[in-house]
Amino acid sequence: MALTDLTERLYDLRRDRSSGYEKPYKPALLLSLIDLVEKGEFSGNRILLTDELIGRYRDYIQVVGGPEDTARIQYPFWHLCGDGIWTILDSNSQPLYRPGENANKAPSVTGLRASMSHAELDEELFNYLQRSVERAVLRNAIISRYFPSQRSLIEVMSSEFLHRQPRAAEAPARYESDPARSQAFAKTIKQVYDFRCAACGIRVRFRDLALVDACHLIPFSESYNDHPTNGIALCKNHHWAMDRHLIAPTLLESDLVWHSSPLLDDRIDGQRPLVQLQGKKLLLPREKKFYPSSEAIAWRAERLASA
Known part of the structure; x- marks a missing residue:
């Protein structure tokens, strides 16, 4: 599996949205795992439910979780099996997680x-996590997709844990042009x-190709934010126009509408x-939770070209 394909899988983790937002549990657990792998806590492809992993997971939930989110690690640990991230094996090397039988019945930590x-991690994911460059790419992809607004806190927290200088200053050079991250966002x-342009509505698909582009509302070079609320789908023409600040999405009362630059002449x-x-x-x-964020809308509206 190519790194791009794996990044796309990490961008599409199945998560509980019943509270009106995406729960942070699975990506927080993966970040915890990556930190421990980097620190050398795990040898070989054997992930154990250690006190160190539980503690690291709790640290992340304190930073990225909401007021009602709890740090019960057994749920993401169990349900990551359903995402193909790893397989939980018993003493006979048989899977404990069995779709259609017990997938919705997560045991307790003690159980x-x-x-x-x-x-046992997916073999290709395990191999990527053994290499520092790929490990950093996957880590950044998780942060960009799920926790962009907490990036600075996560970097500081991770740096303290690993006893090194924060890496935030390296982000532009390392990640801005990363093809795996970019393709997963797209x-x-x-x-x-x-696959529809949010401006003109054109929708053309041919095999695996689509006419629209995936556009950042606040450029990734400024925000390092790949969350869907910082993105919009536009055809080539309207993508070009928005990038040159000739059109911008704006908030009018309770509606999101397009605003055209007064420099344009009909x-x-x-x-x-x-x-x-x-x-x-x-x-x-269709789902409101993916609507552009107010911050992203304001960024575009403020930069609309004017006379």
């Missing part, structure tokens, strides 16, 4: 420790917007379609 031998945004054929976007509602994802 897991008593019944499991160890968890796939997520296109799917969320059903008497000019090439500019008329952009002017006609003025006041038109954005074509948004």
